[in-house]
Amino acid sequence: MLSFDPSKDDFTKNYKFLIGGILPRPIAVVSTRNSDGSNNLAPFSFFTGVSAEPMIVAFCPLIRSSDGQKKDTVLNIEREKEFVINICSFDICEQVNLASTEFDRNEDEFIQAGLTPIPSEIISASRVKESPVHYECKLRDILSYGEHKGAGTLITGEVVKVHIDEKAHQDGRIITRKISPVGRGAGNDWFKTDQPFEMKRLMKSQIQK
Numbered sequence: 190m191l192s193f194d195p196s197k198d199d200f201t202k203n204y205k206f207l208i209g210g211i212l213p214r215p216i217a218v219v220s221t222r223n224s225d226g227s228n229n230l231a232p233f234s235f236f237t238g239v240s241a242e243p244m245i246v247a248f249c250p251l252i253r254s255s256d257g258q259k260k261d262t263v264l265n266i267e268r269e270k271e272f273v274i275n276i277c278s279f280d281i282c283e284q285v286n287l288a289s290t291e292f293d294r295n296e297d298e299f300i301q302a303g304l305t306p307i308p309s310e311i312i313s314a315s316r317v318k319e320s321p322v323h324y325e326c327k328l329r330d331i332l333s334y335g336e337h338k339g340a341g342t343l344i345t346g347e348v349v350k351v352h353i354d355e356k357a358h359q360d361g362r363i364i365t366r367k368i369s370p371v372g373r374g375a376g377n378d379w380f381k382t383d384q385p386f387e388m389k390r391l392m393k394s395q396i397q398k
């Protein structure tokens with residue numbers, strides 16, 4: 190096996206082995222409000238749920254590798270203390286990919302990506318109409334692991350409102366096939382999730398020796 194100590198290597202190599210080993214990763218399409226009131230939108234695949242009660246989600250923007258600066262999403266959340274996580278379905282993956290382009294600060298990334306902003310109910314950042322699930326979030330924590338290129342920031346948010354497309358839920362649960370979420374892999378790989386399979390968890394008493 191290839192083995193290496195990440196503390197002795199540069200961030201490019203570490204990054205490749207992080208995104209190549211942790212996959213498929215769900216994609217949070219994070220909308221925030223720019224300082225001039227326009228919309229910012231960017232995808233983040235270092236993303237997960239953290240707590241059900243309170244309902245907490247987390248995602249991780251890294252310090253930008255091109256200029257060593259914080260990403261606009263982070264600056265907006267530091268100032269506004271709120272954001273929306275929109276789930277990325279297969280139908281909108283090309284628009285979401287466009288939203289990852291480094292546009293100038295205060296450029297409306299909904300317009301650039303070709304997605305439709307709709308108002309949130311509790312917070313000021315807009316939601317993505319074409320996304321099947323939206324989590325309106327109030328900032329809980331920002332934990333930074335450095336100021337250098339590739340350093341990550343853990344951002345957690347408390348979900349204050351959830352929105353689910355009518356067509357995507359049934360009997361109190363979301364139907365995976367109805368939202369056809371996509372995931373991110375290594376390099377430029379993405380995953381389609383059109384072949385989910387079911388496997389029930391077993392009670393100890395059900396396991397035959």
Ligand SMILES: Cc1cc2nc3c(=O)[nH]c(=O)nc-3n(C[C@H](O)[C@H](O)[C@H](O)COP(=O)(O)O)c2cc1C
Pocket residue numbers: 216229230231232233234235236249250251252259260261262263285286288289290291292373
């Ligand atoms: C599918 C996808 C997932 C991404 N995930 C991350 C991530 O987890 N962390 C990160 O820092 N950048 C990630 N990026 C890159 C950001 O989207 C990109 O840097 C974007 O320009 C940030 O925008 P902002 O400056 O408006 O915040 C991802 C890009 C794509 C296409």
